[in-house]
Amino acid sequence: MIYISVTIIIMLLFLLKKLKLDYYDVLKQRDKILVKFELLNHLYDHNFQGKIDQYLNANEYHKVAIYGLNEIANHLYWYLKDRNYEIPFCLDIGGGQILNSDVSVIRPDSFIDDIDVIIIVLNKDDFLNLPAMIKSSVHKEFLEDILAG
Secondary structure (H helix, E strand, C coil): CHHHHHHHHHHHHHHHHHHHHHHHHHHHHHHHHHHHHHHHHHHCCHHHHHHHHHHHHHCCCCEEEEECCCHHHHHHHHHHHHCCCECCEEECCCCCCCCCCCCEEECHHHCCCCCCEEEECCCCCCCCCHHHHCCCCCEEEEHHHHHHC
């Protein structure tokens, strides 16, 4: 009887430890989703839309590539297309696609320099060294920096 009780207690402790780890994973995932939501929310705010246009126009950027394929990149792609910016390709390590689009997606190591700017649509804190890793002399800018601008 004691053996069974000890076994049950050990199993419960193991499950509690596992649940605690899962809880912290959920919190991390929640924080990433909140960052994406905040950026996406700002993207549709007219003040921030103006900042994207202002940034691109002030620097005379017309050919734009988007790095990082996620929900925000999809919205940014269509936002830029609606304003007649040319987006010859998107960049992503894992591949993927822009929804309802035939734009090509290439890896950053096979990238050519015939565009004006790369807008990086990833969390800056997680990818701070990314601009140096992209094999190109083209200007690179994080979306969150443009919006903060």
